[in-house]
Amino acid sequence: MANPSNALFSGLRILDLTRAVAGPTCTRMFSELGAEVIKIEAFPDGDLVRHVSKIRNERSLYFVQHNIGKKSFCVDVRNPKGMQLVKDLVPHVDVVVQNFKPGVMANMGLGYDDLMELKEDIILCSISSLGQSGQLAKKPGYDMIAQSYAGVTSMVGDPDEAPCFPQLAIGDVSTGVMGAFSVLAALYHRDRTGEGQHLDVSILDTYYNSHEASIHQYSGSNGEIEPNRTGRHMNYLAPAGVFKANGGYITIMSFLHHWKDLCAAMNRPELAEDERLGTDEGRLENLDEVIEIIETWLQSFPDRDSAMDKLDEFGVPAGPVLTIAETVAHPHLRERGTVRTINDRIAGEFDIPGLPPKFSKFPDLPTLDAPTLGEHNAEIVTDLLGRSDEELAALREAGIIKEKNV
């Protein structure tokens, strides 16, 4: 698979020591835009996600989604010859990205100082759950663990019950994008100063960055305001939340100047100036009543979508709570490429999220494949590292590198 020569990141080369979601999201933001990303896969079975979620024809759709456009180098780094191959790659690359537990890279002899000896201006992006240092750094990390420590889980669900959490990798993916930004910032800096850098990106910090109000509200009120979850309605504007219609739910954001439009849609214009319900404060105080008025009205329609049409007619900010099945078929999401269909040579056709953002100079992404395990072993060892075919054969025989058609 040749790298496109006229893509946005053509010519940029990244050594990718990541697995699962957060790290691979970071490197995929580059591979999908034409960078050459060499993914080092754990020996002998590769990235652990090759074995989870939906598998078709022995091919993991999870792996495909997160590794489009990358090259796979499956090498045993516990063998000194294998580790040497990885070290020999470093002078050829611009950036190294990793998401091992903090300390593991240094133990392998691939810490930032080690990498700088191999290439002085190397950029290393270290992605972790809780950060490279500090008392929690050594904890095994996952999205939900960082989410809990970030106070985010406490903000989701019913206040009278244990919290719940969104069933998707918001932390992992957002952190991957944060990492991608940090890599570009380091490249920007290197272009101007010639210097590399070490970047420390964590799911904890990324999640915490999302508290647009809670932290300053708590500290700014000297603890008087105690931010907590509120179920399905916001606690500082109203109405703002999820409402029940027939056969579905609708999110309505109809506070401040939007309230009068909702009143008009409901054919209750007098409510716009109502003494109790005419302001956000008043509506928050009488929230149960507001919810009942709105839900009774919504349920007077035969279904969710006819209620949505009415809301749209009056310009009320609202959206149907689409199921996954509905998103995949929605014309707007299809037209934008928010959801896209890809065709994998082994697993066939299936849908995945698109690549945000959209670049005007690159309206169509190159059509790229996700690699099979160790697919690029030969290319890397002989072309890039200049070893002979005999050495390549010896490495295979010694079980230092491996290929598998999955």
Next chain:
Amino acid sequence: MADGLEPLFAGLKILDFTRALAGPTCTRMFAEMGADVIKVESAPDGELARRMSKIRNERSLYYIQQNLGKQSFCVNLRDPRGVELVKELIPHMDVVVENFKPGRLASMGLGYDVLKELKEDIILCSISAMGQSGPLAEKPGYDYIAQAYAGVTSMIGDPNDAPSIPLLGIGDASTGVHGAFAVLAAIYHRDRTGRGQHLDVALLDAYYHCHEVNVHQYSGSYGEMKPTRGGRHMSYVCPAGVFRANGGDIMIMGFLHHFKDLCAAMGRPELATQEGWTTDQERLANLDEVIELVETWLSTFPSHEDAISKMEEFGVPVAPILTVEETINHPHLRHRGTVRTITDRIAGEFDIPGMPIKYSDYPEDLELEAATLGEHNGQIVTDLLHHSEEELSQLRADGILNEGEN
């Protein structure tokens, strides 16, 4: 910051039309690392965020958190002279960022084509809820609405009830970071080709990006798997979720290879190899039983913290579900600067989230302030645009420019 080292984005000039959260998050990633960000606020009252959330000494803490390091240019964009001043600024800028409703910027006479005439290689980043085009582009957009359309809301909360919404701007913040990535990618491209670009970044896409399994599971199973919310437990590995203990809730990630460690911690090592318990799939089929087993064991500890310590002893990935209040005083989050204390000249001291990327060359935050309304009007109009003091006075008198105290 290393001695003599300029801030990372020193000299980068950004014209910032954004308001509220997603847009300001994007430009803040640059302002906090030393870029020159001129924030355009509409006269006379400036950004809505100056009047939102916790206000102290008439100063909005929300505004401060999102706008550290940005200059404020408060100008009347409904007056042609105001638009003219903005047009005079364009040739001095590298990047323009906006999050108006799609079409609004063009209708003000500042669309991408116009900007390109003023500066050929200008980079315009347009952030919106649903994207610049498509059937839903005209909808008034908020985080929770894009979240609903992205199928994300459907993935949060009790499966037998209406979904919940996380009470923080996760989508907005992540979209801002996607936007920042896009801006830097466009700068990378411009550095190498001399060409600018128009970037289309949407909340809808950033949220959809986070479906690490849902979309490929649904489509890859031809609709057989219908991903939906699962309350407080994950739907494809087990045990993984929120468990109740004495005095608090605990996030436990005890799936795959972690299960045997959890069994050891519980003093039930035989469970790891017992029929019906050995794989995630088997445990998922018996989820209620798994929850009961774990929660019964947790209830034997006097407090949830003791239970956490026990599990940590055995290397089980666990976390306390911290409230916002608890995060602010947590030593790890303080040590990392995940949460930081800032001092505003008007509002005084309070806490906000830290910069989510730790740059090795820039270990200390720059000392930055959030601007008062129109604080930099004079400097911009006379120093940068070379108008006279008389012209400046006239503009103020005519209400084209406005300044405020907070």
